[in-house]
Amino acid sequence: MSEIKNLLILPHLHVQNANAISSPMTWGFPALSAFVGLMHALERKLPEHLELEFQGVGVICHDYQAQASRGGFTRSFHLTRNPVDKSGNTAAIVEEGRIHLEITLVFAVSGEACHGDEEGQRVAREVAEIVSGMRIAGGSVIPAPLGEEPRQHPWLERLDDDPEARALRFRRLRRRWLPGFALVCRDDLLTRRLAEMREESSEATVLDAWLDLSRLNHECRLTETENVEGELREEVSWEIRRPPGWLVPIPVGYGAISRLLEPGEVARARDATTPFRFVESLYTIGQWVSPHRLSSPEELLWYVDNDLDAGLYRLANKFPARHTATQ
Known part of the structure; x- marks a missing residue:
């Protein structure tokens, strides 16, 4: 039986x-850690009368507009x-990538x-009001124009314990999310491609498989x-190979590259009361799939699926396991 009983949809x-x-x-869409960070910030921001615990977050993108020239x-x-600094000199330009989203x-x-x-439903409206004043992946939530009715209102969906009724209700939800694409994790494709490449070369690495799929x-x-005279000739043709599906490289968290340092041991750390550890980004393959x-x-x-003993601070998604099991 699933532990997920309710879905709050904005x-x-x-x-x-x-x-x-x-x-x-990587670039092109905010990292999933930005949306998980929004979830944690939202949970801390809720007033006392809203007794909610957040277990996970999903993102469906309906439209996007990258602020870039090609x-x-x-x-x-x-x-x-940027404006001039206090001495009157031109401030350095910090490269920032921006994107407009409908999600x-x-x-x-x-x-x-x-x-x-x-x-x-009252809770859903109140949470939506709080989110409207927050940042999402560093961006601002734009309200609907005055006099224009929003396409859909936020709502809280209660899921049934009965498997058939639960599946029927989720199918109805999926139709309301169209057109759009949901970002899911495909660790299984990365593992499979690495095994295939190592059959050809034992020196193939996970990075090789990640780049190959990206x-x-x-x-x-x-x-x-063979021509009309019976002579054999070699013809050269070029083909584009890529696995089916809209696959993209995505970051999913951080991996430790140092031991866990005691509070205050690292100079100029943001927080002198919390243990500190140097990390680097973790990557995997994601896939954009239609909600249906x-x-x-x-x-x-x-x-969040951390492994503190192994120094892994990463996000997880159950699409690979369930998808592989149905194949």
């Missing part, structure tokens, strides 16, 4: 100038000119505030043909 939020640079190596194969971000946020929640239909691979094919291809809320939601 549909068609318009976010302006969100951060498009998700990591040192010239040939290169792109450049639209940058702002739906889906939170898995539990708590006393979820009981009762009228109470649940790009268009142009491959040369040689075929032998999701069979359960677990396939949509992201949650």
Whole structure:
């Protein structure tokens, strides 16, 4: 039986100038850690009478507009000119990637505030009001224009314990999220591709598999043909190989590159009372899928899955395990 009993849905939020640079190596959509961070900040920001616990968050993108110009194969971000500094000199330009988004946020929640239909809808409206004053991935939530009715209102969806009724209700939810695409985790494709590459070369690494799945691979094919005179000739053709599906490289957290340092041991740390550790970004393969291809809320939601002993601080999503099990 699933632990997810309620979904808090904030549909068609318009976010302006969100951060498009998700990591040192990827760009194009905010990192999932930004939305998980929003979830934690929202939970701390709730008033006492809203007794809600957040278990995970899913993101469905309906529209986007990257603030970048394209010239040939290169792109450049639209940058702002910063004011002069206190000495009157021109301040340095810090490169920032921005993107406008239209997204739906889906939170898995539990708590006393979820009981009762009228109470649940009141809670959904109050949470949406709080989110409207927060930052989402560094961007601002833009309200609907005056006199224009929002496409959908926020609501709290209670899921049944009966599997058939639960599946029917989730199918109805999926239709309300169309058109759009949900970002899910595909660790399984990365593992599978690494095994295939190591059959050809034992020196293949996870980085090789990650890059292979992240790009268009142009491959040369040689075929032998026979002409009318019976002579064999070699013909060269180029093909583009890429696995099916809209695959993208994504960051999913951080991995430790140092031991856990005691509070105050590192100079100029932001917090002198919390243990400190140097980390670097962790990457995997993600996939944009249409919501109608999701069979359960677990396939949509992201949650924290840390392994402190191994020094892993990462996010996880149950799409790979469930998808592989149905194949």
